[in-house]
Amino acid sequence: MKASEMEYRLKFFLDNGFQRKECKVCKTPFWTLDRTREDCADIPCSDYHFLDMKEGSLNWSVSESRKKFLEFFRKRGHEIIPPKPVLARWREDLYLTIASIVDFQPYITSGLVPPPANPLVISQPCIRMDDVDNVGITFGRHLTTFEMGGHHAFNYPDKFVYWKDETVSYAKEFFTKELGISEDLLNFKESWWEGGGNAGPSFEVTVGGLELATLVFMQYEISAGDYVPLKLKIVDTGYGIERIAWFTQKTPTAFHAIYGNLVDTFFDKLGQPRVDSELLRVASRFAGRIDPDNISTLVEHRNLVAKALGIPVDVVKDELNRAARIFQVLDHTKTVALMLGDGLVPSSSGEGYLGRLLIRRALRTLKFLGTDVKLSELVKLQINFWGYDFPQLLRNRDYILDVVDVEQEKFQELISKTSSLSEFLSKSKRSIGLEDLVELYDSNGIPPDIIADELRKKGIQIEVPHNFYSIVAKRHQVAPLKKDKDTLKLPEHIINEVKDIRATEALYYKDQYARSFDATVLLSKSKYLVLDRTLFYPEGGGQLGDQGWIILNGDRVRVVDTQKVGDIVVHILDREINLEKGMRIEGEIDWERRFRLMRHHTATHVVLAAAKKLLGDHVWQAGAEKTPQKARLDITHYKPLTAEEIRKIEDMANSVINDRRPVRPFEINRVEAEMKYGVSIYEGGVPNKANIRLLEIEGWDVESCGGTHVWNTGDIGAIKIVKTEKIQDGIIRLEYVAGDMVSRYARELEDKLVNVSSKLETSSDQLEMKVEKLLREHQEAKNLIAYYRKEALELLSRSIQERSINGIRLIILPQIKDQELEKELMRRLTSQSKTLVVHITQTNGELRVDLGTSRDIDVKGVVERLKEMGGKGGGRGTFGSMVVANKSREEIIDYIKETIERGGL
RNA sequence: GGGCCGGUAGCUCAGCCUGGAAGAGUGUUCGGUUGGCAUCCGAAAGGUCCCGGGUUCAAAUCCCGGCCGGUCCA
Numbered sequence: 001m002k003a004s005e006m007e008y009r010l011k012f013f014l015d016n017g018f019q020r021k022e023c024k025v026c027k028t029p030f031w032t033l034d035r036t037r038e039d040c041a042d043i044p045c046s047d048y049h050f051l052d053m054k055e056g057s058l059n060w061s062v063s064e065s066r067k068k069f070l071e072f073f074r075k076r077g078h079e080i081i082p083p084k085p086v087l088a089r090w091r092e093d094l095y096l097t098i099a100s101i102v103d104f105q106p107y108i109t110s111g112l113v114p115p116p117a118n119p120l121v122i123s124q125p126c127i128r129m130d131d132v133d134n135v136g137i138t139f140g141r142h143l144t145t146f147e148m149g150g151h152h153a154f155n156y157p158d159k160f161v162y163w164k165d166e167t168v169s170y171a172k173e174f175f176t177k178e179l180g181i182s183e184d185l186l187n188f189k190e191s192w193w194e195g196g197g198n199a200g201p202s203f204e205v206t207v208g209g210l211e212l213a214t215l216v217f218m219q220y221e222i223s224a225g226d227y228v229p230l231k232l233k234i235v236d237t238g239y240g241i242e243r244i245a246w247f248t249q250k251t252p253t254a255f256h257a258i259y260g261n262l263v264d265t266f267f268d269k270l271g272q273p274r275v276d277s278e279l280l281r282v283a284s285r286f287a288g289r290i291d292p293d294n295i296s297t298l299v300e301h302r303n304l305v306a307k308a309l310g311i312p313v314d315v316v317k318d319e320l321n322r323a324a325r326i327f328q329v330l331d332h333t334k335t336v337a338l339m340l341g342d343g344l345v346p347s348s349s350g351e352g353y354l355g356r357l358l359i360r361r362a363l364r365t366l367k368f369l370g371t372d373v374k375l376s377e378l379v380k381l382q383i384n385f386w387g388y389d390f391p392q393l394l395r396n397r398d399y400i401l402d403v404v405d406v407e408q409e410k411f412q413e414l415i416s417k418t419s420s421l422s423e424f425l426s427k428s429k430r431s432i433g434l435e436d437l438v439e440l441y442d443s444n445g446i447p448p449d450i451i452a453d454e455l456r457k458k459g460i461q462i463e464v465p466h467n468f469y470s471i472v473a474k475r476h477q478v479a480p481l482k483k484d485k486d487t488l489k490l491p492e493h494i495i496n497e498v499k500d501i502r503a504t505e506a507l508y509y510k511d512q513y514a515r516s517f518d519a520t521v522l523l524s525k526s527k528y529l530v531l532d533r534t535l536f537y538p539e540g541g542g543q544l545g546d547q548g549w550i551i552l553n554g555d556r557v558r559v560v561d562t563q564k565v566g567d568i569v570v571h572i573l574d575r576e577i578n579l580e581k582g583m584r585i586e587g588e589i590d591w592e593r594r595f596r597l598m599r600h601h602t603a604t605h606v607v608l609a610a611a612k613k614l615l616g617d618h619v620w621q622a623g624a625e626k627t628p629q630k631a632r633l634d635i636t637h638y639k640p641l642t643a644e645e646i647r648k649i650e651d652m653a654n655s656v657i658n659d660r661r662p663v664r665p666f667e668i669n670r671v672e673a674e675m676k677y678g679v680s681i682y683e684g685g686v687p688n689k690a691n692i693r694l695l696e697i698e699g700w701d702v703e704s705c706g707g708t709h710v711w712n713t714g715d716i717g718a719i720k721i722v723k724t725e726k727i728q729d730g731i732i733r734l735e736y737v738a739g740d741m742v743s744r745y746a747r748e749l750e751d752k753l754v755n756v757s758s759k760l761e762t763s764s765d766q767l768e769m770k771v772e773k774l775l776r777e778h779q780e781a782k783n784l785i786a787y788y789r790k791e792a793l794e795l796l797s798r799s800i801q802e803r804s805i806n807g808i809r810l811i812i813l814p815q816i817k818d819q820e821l822e823k824e825l826m827r828r829l830t831s832q833s834k835t836l837v838v839h840i841t842q843t844n845g846e847l848r849v850d851l852g853t854s855r856d857i858d859v860k861g862v863v864e865r866l867k868e869m870g871g872k873g874g875g876r877g878t879f880g881s882m883v884v885a886n887k888s889r890e891e892i893i894d895y896i897k898e899t900i901e902r903g904g905l
Numbered sequence: 906g907g908g909c910c911g912g913u914a915g916c917u918c919a920g921c922c923u924g925g926a927a928g929a930g931u932g933u934u935c936g937g938u939u940g941g942c943a944u945c946c947g948a949a950a951g952g953u954c955c956c957g958g959g960u961u962c963a964a965a966u967c968c969c970g971g972c973c974g975g976u977c978c979a
Contacts, residue, residue: 138950159938265949348975348976348977349906349978349979350906350979353977353978353979410975412974414975414976417975425955439909439910440910440977441977442908442909442910442976442977442978443909443910443911443975443976444909444911444976444977445975445976445977446912446976465966472977472978556971726974727972728974759928822926823926826926826928827926830926845961846962848962850926852926859925871960871962872961872962872963873963874924874925874962874963875925875963876924876925877925877926878926879925879926880925881925881963882961882962882963883963884962
């Protein structure tokens with residue numbers, strides 16, 4: 001959508017003498033006070049001239065830039081809001097926090113929930129993976145992590161805060177007064193923004209080539225391709241905190257401004273000579289001309305730098321490539337620290353994969369730099385550097401460093417495979433092509449440049465195409481997309497019929513211990529029944545739906561399941577009853593089943609919190625299921641649990657039970673809940689409501705939950721963890737039983753013990769001793785068999801009868817039951833040259849003939865002859881095997897003799 | 906969630922394509938060489954060829970299903 005010019009023609013501009021001009025390069029309109037300006041002062045239409053400006057040379061660090069930004073807006077009526085984690089765990093449509101507005105979507109931006117303050121200001125650390133390939137080579141234009149300073153105003157129809165003029169005025173004031181940039185250097189470039197289903201006009205604030213902020217005016221919702229005006233008009237600004245720091249410091253690259261002395265420390269740690277500042281500064285100045293997708297622009301850039309400095313282009317290339325690698329490591333180690341600090345567990349799927357990707361990229365670069373420095377050491381430097389700004393780095397320091405070490409070990413294992421694989425490839429006669437590289441990367445994860453590097457050492461040249469990763473991506477695109485439609489437990493027509501009924505009153509929340517109730521029928525259609533209120537809990541949050549009975553006129557009808565459609569509860573009966581609307585009925589839930597479900601559900605919260613307290617903040621629920629029989633909980637964790645850890649979790653859980661802690665559900669507005677308890681309340685899933693139900697286990701755990709729970713942890717009775725397994729990389733599954741199911745579990749174990757004991761004819765008390773004895777006896781028996789085999793071998797090889805036919809030594813063995821012995825004997829006898837050994841044995845009605853020959857004879861001749869005689873089978877070289885029907889032992893021997901006589905061998 | 910690769914001696918793996926007597930290196934034990942160690946020489950022990958089914962006279966090998974591990978993509 002092209003916004004109309006009027007959207008940008010602000011009173012502020014007209015009152016302050018700004019002119020609308022058009023960039024001579026990109027033709028984009030922009031507003032400026034500078035009558036001579038011809039371009040929009042943004043890359044690539046302009047180089048980074050700001051590096052040569054005197055304005056705003058204040059030397060602000062990132063930390064100071066953030067503080068100045070927040071303070072400026074706080075003094076102008078904005079409340080400072082703390083940032084959220086870089087993992088967007090309060091929503092299910094995003095893995096990473098990619099912008100400050102993400103914190104307020106979708107419930108605040110849609111107007112369902114009020115914002116935590118209005119207007120507000122925030123500095124939100126963000127992670128974007130889009131440009132991960134370009135980090136470093138553009139000297140700071142692309143980063144995977146940055147802080148977005150945002151001041152936001154939410155304008156409601158009945159409550160206006162501020163809109164475009166004020167926003168632009170704030171920007172002008174901030175940049176002129178705080179940064180000391182003269183106002184005719186400021187440009188407001190007209191632009192259009194779309195994202196997350198919203199859209200609106202925007203201004204990009206550019207100075208000397210650098211875009212310092214984007215001012216977005218969210219006013220449309222994109223619905224089926226149409227732009228529908230939003231009820232709420234939202235000021236969504238993004239100030240680049242790192243760019244502000246760079247602008248005020250005018251360091252050679254953005255990395256110098258962000259990481260300060262860490263830049264030199266990294267060069268030294270990685271054993272790389274530092275790169276000349278002037279060279280970097282010039283490289284930065286022209287960095288806007290680099291289009292990473294177009295390799296020729298990179299070559300041009302290097303040429304340009306070489307020309308400007310009068311240095312050979314090869315030297316420029318080497319120096320800048322080395323610097324780019326260091327910058328990439330700087331960037332990735334910070335991003336990794338932030339992700340892990342907020343609880344990411346590297347894995348092969350989901351957000352965990354994004355973390356692993358960054359770690360692997362950093363490790364790969366370390367390998368190319370030829371350093372054996374541990375990645376965790378570099379991450380440690382980042383933790384020390386950023387720990388004050390992001391305390392979660394210090395809090396989770398041990399976890400971060402350990403997990404990085406574990407990932408490095410895994411990567412090294414991978415790389416060690418590379419040499420044997422490349423050995424194999426280089427030995428194979430065929431030429432090694434792109435297909436091999438793709439194959440190795442896709443199925444073994446070996447980066448193509450590493451394989452190419454390895455092969456080069458062996459003298460095999462192989463080119464890795466620049467678009468390698470898009471080739472891989474393409475290969476995956478052709479994979480068929482299987483849609484996994486939820487198997488609905490309710491038929492379509494029932495859902496349609498039911499969805500307009502009013503919400504069912506949830507008696508199961510009013511009193512979680514109530515067992516019977518009365519209600520009025522709202523809809524009764526074959527096996528499906530909707531009431532005005534119910535005690536039957538509908539399946540949700542991993543808790544199964546209730547079972548029980550509906551009682552009408554003393555007749556009990558079984559309820560086999562309970563489901564919900566929105567807020568409407570549907571009872572599923574075991575037979576069809578068609579009741580009239582308005583009829584009164586009674587209901588009773590299957591209390592024993594329900595109580596077991598409640599115990600297992602509350603137990604799940606207890607166990608999760610225990611695991612978290614024991615293992616660390618990175619433990620996050622990745623799935624759960626509660627049945628009356630048992631419960632299971634999947635948690636994110638990077639190592640298998642040790643036996644001690646499992647016991648500790650169990651002990652902690654049981655001590656919470658013995659503590660008899662109150663368990664209290666309550667309703668709260670979601671923004672308040674997030675501010676008070678953090679986003680970990682969403683472990684079990686993100687509810688789709690403005691007001692959410694929280695469950696608090698006093699002093700232990702607070703979590704969003706819609707299930708039914710016991711009122712006190714004492715009611716769980718007991719917890720026994722019965723199984724743990726790694727279900728995929730980075731995810732551990734815990735299975736446990738609670739309450740009376742612990743007794744049932746113990747009984748099952750007991751039964752197994754008794755069963756095994758009786759089979760071994762002993763008591764369960766003496767089972768271990770008995771097993772040891774049996775194992776010993778088994779070993780002794782094996783030894784004895786080996787002894788007898790040896791004896792038999794001697795005896796047999798001495799007693800065999802051999803005859804010589806046509807220069808061939810023919811040996812007919814007697815029938816031997818022991819196949820091992822037979823083979824052993826053949827092997828021994830055929831070690832003499834010109835020997836044919838025959839073994840004939842009876843197998844269900846047929847004769848099985850095994851033939852063994854010494855190496856100078858091929859078994860083929862005899863095999864062919866026996867085939868002609870109706871035998872089935874074959875063989876090759878020195879061994880053959882046939883099955884012959886309707887022939888006697890003697891006949892077969894005659895055939896063989898005859899074959900030898902004819903010289904058929 | 907989808908794709909690809911793998912599972913053989915304690916460990917690292919070959920054999921599988923093209924079905925036909927289960928292999929190598931390393932480690933272990935024993936013996937020899939040596940004043941002793943390293944080294945070297947010789948021998949032995951060590952196997953559910955991941956599990957289940959199918960095809961076949963015959964399956965580590967081919968086919969189907971499952972389990973486990975790795976990896977790429979989303």
